[in-house]
Amino acid sequence: MRSVKTERRSSTLMGRVARVAALAALGGGFFAALAALILAEIKVEHAEDRRLTEEASEIVFEVSRLSDAELLEHVEKETEELERVNLRFAVHRGEVFFGGDANLPRLEYGCVTNDVRLCVVKDGPWSCVVAADDAPTLGLAFMVTILGGAAIIAALLGALTSRRLARWAIEPLVRLGERLGDAPMDQATDLGADDGVIEIDTLRKTLRDLLDRRADALRSARLFAAGAAHELRTPLTTLSGELQLLGEESHAPSIQDRIAALQSSTAHIVELVERLLVFARVGAAEAAEAMRHDAVELGDVLEQVCRRASRNVMGRLTYEPRAMPVVRGDESLLSVLFDNAVNNAILHASPADVRVVLDEQDGDVFVDVIDEGPGIDPRERVRLFEPFQRGTATRPGAGLGLALVGQIARAHGGEAVFVDAAGGGAHLRVRLPPWAPRPAKA
Structure with a gap:
């Protein structure tokens, strides 16, 4: 049975922090809007209860001071007035219904919702219940609209600000990573002062x-x-x-x-x-920074390196000088650097061809050692520049060749890295700064 190998998708830490911040903004905006709507609904309900209570208090105050004949006339008048504002009321004296809308239930105290909003006020034996048929409310549609709008606005704000916030949050980690990337192999490393995180x-x-x-x-x-x-x-x-x-x-x-x-x-x-x-x-x-800093014709060095290496490879090695730059450094160490680089490619690419290309681009000197061999696992590219590390156990060697390449390149202010080869194989690129007179010591 074939096993299916699944690869996990990688993502940046800043992207993950940004997504979390955006989701937090979306959730925070939604719940903040929900809380605001609930508070607004409570406020509206309290305002309506206050209005109904004031109406009931006024009616109780008036009917408690009228005779029965005057009371009936007053109840009819109040009924007409309140109907114009969509209110109904019922007046009781003790257990006896005295006037108004007989369909309204009696309440003991306070305000309740029973199909409609009801509030009661009592004064001695008298009580009055006032009901609002169309009590003001925010309404479900309005609340859904507000919540949806708040979520959209929060999502937009989160999208606009989350990247910036994430960049700010991981900036100390980025600075630490940059310092760590510049750390020399065998010297004390300055990783900077504490950030307070x-x-x-x-x-x-x-x-x-x-x-x-x-x-x-x-x-x-x-x-x-x-x-x-x-x-x-x-x-x-x-x-x-x-x-x-x-x-x-x-x-x-x-x-x-x-x-x-x-x-x-x-x-x-x-x-x-x-x-x-x-x-x-x-x-x-x-x-000790005690290395020699001569003006070195790199083309001559590479020509001698390739001449020595080509004696035993029967035409597999070609040298392509596209420029003839001068670099500053130690000629003997540069010879060791490129002897190891070229011989390593010849050894591990056998029987494939090897090309050595010298060029100058954007103010830097580049030497590319390109072979058509089996190539190098991208995960091994950095490790192979460490001392006593070997890529293929079946090949001879002590694991010092590429370590020397990397160290000599760094000692000259450059670097040696493996890059992706266009046609397969391995592609070692050595970058060196061009020659410039050293500033005179004061």
Whole structure:
């Protein structure tokens, strides 16, 4: 049975905060409008009760001071007057109905709604109930209209302001991310002062501790690598020389093959030692800013690099200089950078072709090393620039080549990154600033 792999859609934190803010504005606007309508309805009802109570009080006051004959005449007159304003009333003396609308129920006190709004006022034995046939109310249609309008307005306001509010809310996190992105691998990192946001300040402290531990670990690894390389350099040089002399003597074919294999292994170890020494040197140069800053013809450097690399690749490597820029830096380190970049592409793209393109755009110098091999998983692109990280376990190497590429590029004020290749394969782009005279020290 085929398994269907579903990918979760990604979204930005600012987008999520903005959506939450918009929904909160929509809900807040709706419930605020609902609360306002309920309060308005209560206000209207209280005003109507006050009107009915005043009418009932006036009638009770008048009838309690009239004779029976005058009372009947007065009730008829009041009935005509109140009908003109859509009001009805009923007068009782004790338990006896005395006049008005006999269909109105008797009330003990207060105001109630019973098909119509009723209010009663009592004065001694007399009581008067006044009813409004068309009591004022906001009405269902009006309330629905107001609620809908409020929801629409709240949604519009939320849409207009939520992005700005979300940007303001996550601004400390964005600043922290920018500082973190510029953090060097093996130096103390300034993540800025606390923002006063507890969660972000806690995250900053955790990241600062993590970066400090990483820097300490890399410095320790660099010191160990440098020490081990220095200790191994002399005996390896001696061993390599002895094997070369031994290989010049006459031996049986099987012995000669073993000597050749030993020479190859020794050469590989010597190369690893040299890389470890360069790795330690680059780190020290970055930390002390003691690296040379000469004007270097980068085209000449790349031409020599490609000439050395093309000896064993039988036409698979092409060099395309589209400009001949001059950069500022250490020529020997730049040679190491591009030796590693080109040889890494040749090794991992085999048997596919490799192109090296030199160009200058928008004030920066770019060297693109493009191969037609299997490519690199996008999730691995950043990790491969870390020391002792390898992409494919079946390929030889110690995981220092791309680490040197990245460190030397950064030491020159540039960067090395993998970008999407147009036709598949891997595309390493190295950016370097052009040469400019260093400002004189005051």
